[in-house]
Amino acid sequence: MPNRKLQSVLYVDDDPDICEIVQTALSLIAGLTVHTARSGKRAIELAHELRPDLVLMDVMMPGLDGPSTVRRMRESASLASIPVIFLTAKVLPAEVARFRQLGAIGVIGKPFDPLTIGDDVCALWKEADTARGARSAHSAESHVQAQVSALADRFLQRTRGDVVRLVALIERAQYGDRAVLEEIERVAHSIHGAGATFGFAELSAAGGAIERLAQAVAASTATPSSAVAANALQRLTNCTERLAQEIEAAGQSPPSAAGRLQGQG
Numbered sequence: 001m002p003n004r005k006l007q008s009v010l011y012v013d014d015d016p017d018i019c020e021i022v023q024t025a026l027s028l029i030a031g032l033t034v035h036t037a038r039s040g041k042r043a044i045e046l047a048h049e050l051r052p053d054l055v056l057m058d059v060m061m062p063g064l065d066g067p068s069t070v071r072r073m074r075e076s077a078s079l080a081s082i083p084v085i086f087l088t089a090k091v092l093p094a095e096v097a098r099f100r101q102l103g104a105i106g107v108i109g110k111p112f113d114p115l116t117i118g119d120d121v122c123a124l125w126k127e128a129d130t131a132r133g134a135r136s137a138h139s140a141e142s143h144v145q146a147q148v149s150a151l152a153d154r155f156l157q158r159t160r161g162d163v164v165r166l167v168a169l170i171e172r173a174q175y176g177d178r179a180v181l182e183e184i185e186r187v188a189h190s191i192h193g194a195g196a197t198f199g200f201a202e203l204s205a206a207g208g209a210i211e212r213l214a215q216a217v218a219a220s221t222a223t224p225s226s227a228v229a230a231n232a233l234q235r236l237t238n239c240t241e242r243l244a245q246e247i248e249a250a251g252q253s254p255p256s257a258a259g260r261l262q263g264q265g
Contacts, residue, residue, distance in 0.1 A: 004053075006032065006053050006054060006121070006122060006125045007032060007033060007053055008032065008033040008034075008035070008050070008052045008053045008054070009026055009032050009033070009034050009035070009052055009053065009054045009055070009056055009121070010034075010035050010036070010037060010043060010046055010047060010050060010052040010054070010055045010056070011023060011026070011034060011035070011036045011037070011055075011056045011057070012036070012037045012038075012039075012040065012042075012043040012055065012056070012057040012058060012061070012066070012069065013036070013038070013057070013058040013061070013087070014038050014039060014058070014061045014062060015058075015190055015193060015194055016038065017151055017154070017155050017158075017194050017197075017198075018058075018193065018194060018197055019036040019038065020036075020147070020151060021114050021147070021148065021151060021197065022034070022036075022056070022114075022117065023036055024114070024143070024144055024147045024148075025114040025115070025117050025118055025144055026056075026117065026118050026121065028143050028144055029115065029118045029141065029144060030118030030119075030121065030122060032118070032121075035050055035052065039061060039062075039063055039064065040061060040063060040064030040065065040066070040068060040069030040072070041063065041064055043055065043057065043069055044069065044072055044073060044076075044079070047073065047079050047082060048076075048078065048079065051078075051082075052082065053082075053083075053125075054082070054083050054084070054085065054121070054125060055073070055082055055083070055084045055085070056084075056085045056087065056108075056121060057069065057070070057084060057085070057086055057087065058086075058087050058088070059086050059087070059088035059090065059099075060088070060189070062186065066086055066088070067099070067102055070084050070102050070103060070104065071102065074102075074103055083105045083125070084102075084103060084104045084105065085104060085105055085106050085107070085108060085121060085124055086099050086104050086106075086107045086108070087107075087108050087109075087110055087112065088107060088108075088109070088110060089109065089110045089111075089193075091107060091109040095107075105124055105125075106124035108120050108121070108124070110193065110196070110197070111193070111196035111197045111204075112197065114144055114148055114197075115141065115144065148198070151198070152198045152199075152200075155194055155195075155198055156247055156250060156251050159191055159195075159203070159243075159247050160244075160247055162187050162190075162191060163240060163243055163244045163247065165187060166184060166187060166188070166210065166240045166243070167237075167240060169183055169184050169187075170184065170233060170236050170237055170240060173217070173233055173236070174230075174233050178217075178218065181214050181217055181218040182214075182218065184210065184214040184236070185211050185214040185215055185218070188207045188208070188210035188211035188214060189207070189211050190207075191203070191204070191206075191207030191210075191243070192204050192205075192207035192208040192211055195207055200246070200250045202246045202249070202250070203243065203246040203247060203249075203250050205246075206239060206242050206243040206246050207243060209239045209242075210236060210239045210240060210243065213232060213235055213236050213239060214236065216232065217229065217232045217233065217236070220232065
């Protein structure tokens, strides 16, 4: 670990909302310069260009995932020494050990708290910045509060559109188009992860249920016209209806992430 203060971070995640939350929290509260990338390929390009002090990276991404991106970085002499921290829901000891074997300096669990992720990153870097005064911290947290609330509203609007999309995709699956199952899983995975980060627990759970069902249907050997497949697709429809209900319920009350920020203010 370099014996110097952490100043610049490259955050890598395919979800634009989580990218913006991390960028806002790390820049305003931790005082870091933060750049973002939406794919492993783009992360490698920016790492060459920017030479950040640290790369903070999601594990699950389409195409080049987090571990594969780190392996590519380690193959480059100019990037091999850049420390990496993974963000992941897979925080079991065996998973953490595997990520460390790839060269990661640590793992931060998802969902994370926007107010404390800066402290978590700096603790893993081993040189947390404690110089900020109470007034600057309070001002920064107020900015983060406004950002999280606005992003939560935008997330709900986007997810309403995702429900319409899911309904159309499930209908195609009912007519035998199994190719759409991967897209259903991808949309639901995004809702599951972002919903948890924003504090919409029930909405996140509904997204996770759709993701798991899509995976199960994709892995099934049952023919599209079979009763087994029809039952699974009906369950997908039911879960999507539940998701729509949870979105409307979430819109009636602030997310817990924003609530935590308001309590701190």
